[in-house]
Amino acid sequence: MVKSSVILFSVLALIIAGSYFENRYVNSKIEEFKQELAVVIENAKNEDDNSEKLEDILKWWKKSKHILHAFIPHNDIRDVDGLIVQSLTLMQKGEYTFALTQLEKLNNLIMGIPENFYFNFGNIF
Amino acid sequence: MLLVFVRTMITFVIMFAVIRLMGKRQIGEMQPYEFVITLLIAELASIPMSDLSIPLLYGIVAVLAIFVFHQLFTILEKKSVFFGRIISSKPSIIIDSEGINFKEMRGLNITVNELQENLRNAGYSNFDEIEYALIETNGKFSILEKQKSENEKQPQKTPLPVCVIEEGKFKDWELNKIQLEKSLIEKILKEDGIKNLSDVEVATIDNNGKLYYQQKNQSYKVINFDFEGGKKW
Numbered sequence: 001m002v003k004s005s006v007i008l009f010s011v012l013a014l015i016i017a018g019s020y021f022e023n024r025y026v027n028s029k030i031e032e033f034k035q036e037l038a039v040v041i042e043n044a045k046n047e048d049d050n051s052e053k054l055e056d057i058l059k060w061w062k063k064s065k066h067i068l069h070a071f072i073p074h075n076d077i078r079d080v081d082g083l084i085v086q087s088l089t090l091m092q093k094g095e096y097t098f099a100l101t102q103l104e105k106l107n108n109l110i111m112g113i114p115e116n117f118y119f120n121f122g123n124i125f
Numbered sequence: 126m127l128l129v130f131v132r133t134m135i136t137f138v139i140m141f142a143v144i145r146l147m148g149k150r151q152i153g154e155m156q157p158y159e160f161v162i163t164l165l166i167a168e169l170a171s172i173p174m175s176d177l178s179i180p181l182l183y184g185i186v187a188v189l190a191i192f193v194f195h196q197l198f199t200i201l202e203k204k205s206v207f208f209g210r211i212i213s214s215k216p217s218i219i220i221d222s223e224g225i226n227f228k229e230m231r232g233l234n235i236t237v238n239e240l241q242e243n244l245r246n247a248g249y250s251n252f253d254e255i256e257y258a259l260i261e262t263n264g265k266f267s268i269l270e271k272q273k274s275e276n277e278k279q280p281q282k283t284p285l286p287v288c289v290i291e292e293g294k295f296k297d298w299e300l301n302k303i304q305l306e307k308s309l310i311e312k313i314l315k316e317d318g319i320k321n322l323s324d325v326e327v328a329t330i331d332n333n334g335k336l337y338y339q340q341k342n343q344s345y346k347v348i349n350f351d352f353e354g355g356k357k358w
Binding site for chain 2 (some may be wrong): 001004005007009011012014015016019022064069070071072073074075116121123124
């Protein structure tokens with residue numbers, strides 16, 4: 001009985017600690033992403049070439065996504081990959097308006113990722 | 126992770142409630158919560174394993190959640206009689222010294238045919254051979270045989286009872302099969318004081334000329350009679 005209880009509470013503690021770490025990790029990475037992306041979006045609005053900055057974001061994302069794969073549905077990660085590459089290509093071609101549309105989409109997508117972890121009725125059901 | 130845990134918990138509780146409401150015969154050799162675990166765990170493990178778009182962690186957390194519920198239910202079942210009753214129910218006595226307990230049978234969604242089938246599986250053919258029949262919490266039948274006195278006659282041949290009346294209605298299909306007239310049964314029952322056939326919950330008849338019947342809210346009765354010209358089926 002004692003052994004069972006110890007195992008039970010250990011697993012529960014593991015799940016709670018894991019949830020806490022998951023939330024913290026995903027939120028911090030997405031927050032970092034949002035801040036970097038905000039600069040690129042602002043520059044795109046002013047029709048400034050920001051492809052170097054976007055390339056840096058792409059490199060950063062490629063490194064970060066390895067761990068994020070453990071927490072985020074892989075389809076979302078694939079969508080983020082696609083939108084960064086599309087925005088970068090459009091920006092390199094000087095099509096800032098189209099690039100801006102893709103960047104806004106990307107921003108919207110990454111803002112929605114932490115929301116999927118919120119403990120609310122919609123997410124539970 | 127916590128969301129997956131909560132979602133698993135909700136699914137588990139709902140499935141457990143449904144299995145309990147469906148009655149004991151839905152499960153075999155397992156407690157209701159163990160049956161739910163068996164149903165859930167295979168799906169939980171296989172979906173993230175085969176669908177590459179779902180992180181494996183979701184499956185692992187769900188399986189761990191199931192483990193937590195299993196441990197929790199096991200502890201509660203051992204520690205508290207009240208929870209034990211809720212989790213695993215209690216054995217149901219469906220045949221006692223008074224005969225068949227129809228109220229219990231209806232609660233468990235068991236028909237007379239199914240009861241007969243289980244008695245035959247256990248090696249008994251007549252209801253009156255049984256002192257007690259119970260359905261255990263895992264859905265299995267337990268049968269306690271009636272003590273026979275030394276003077277008691279052995280039947281001439283192995284009886285094969287057929288259910289001829291169930292819930293006050295003749296089972297024409299069974300009667301045709303054994304080529305028996307309704308009038309014979311009606312006559313026997315009338316002679317035994319039965320005015321209204323709809324009061325008879327169950328009646329079985331065997332090839333040795335034994336009629337077992339039970340009226341609503343009364344003890345069972347056994348009548349021995351002679352078939353004209355012998356009867357075999």
